[in-house]
Amino acid sequence: MGYQVLGETAMLLHFAFLxxxxxxxxxAWRWPRALWPHAATALYALGITLIGWQCPLTHLENWGRERAGQAGLPDEGFIEHYLTGVIYPTEHLLTAQLLVALSVTLSWAGALLHLRRRHQRNCPENRA
Structure with a gap:
């Protein structure tokens, strides 16, 4: 039972990560310091996508599921198993990846605009 819970928890953490x-x-629009942890997470996700780094959550989920007597994830991994062909059609994997990249880009651009406006409001030479 404990191994099954571990596998399920890893799966939920995968979804939360995505x-x-x-x-x-x-x-970061509200809390500017949140940009740095998100940048690290997004860069790690980019490494997983482009370089093929192994996600430790995949290993943990497989380990827990196999110890619970269940099948682990297929070699293609978490996204292929849970999302591709389920949430979006298989032929639209690149589209989904590009939409995630667009969301990240827009969120960072907005965060930088918010930071710039905040800096301009707080800058003493702009208070004339």
Missing amino acids: VYVTLGGFL
């Missing part, structure tokens, strides 16, 4: 990668940059 949501954070996709939308976490928007947190």
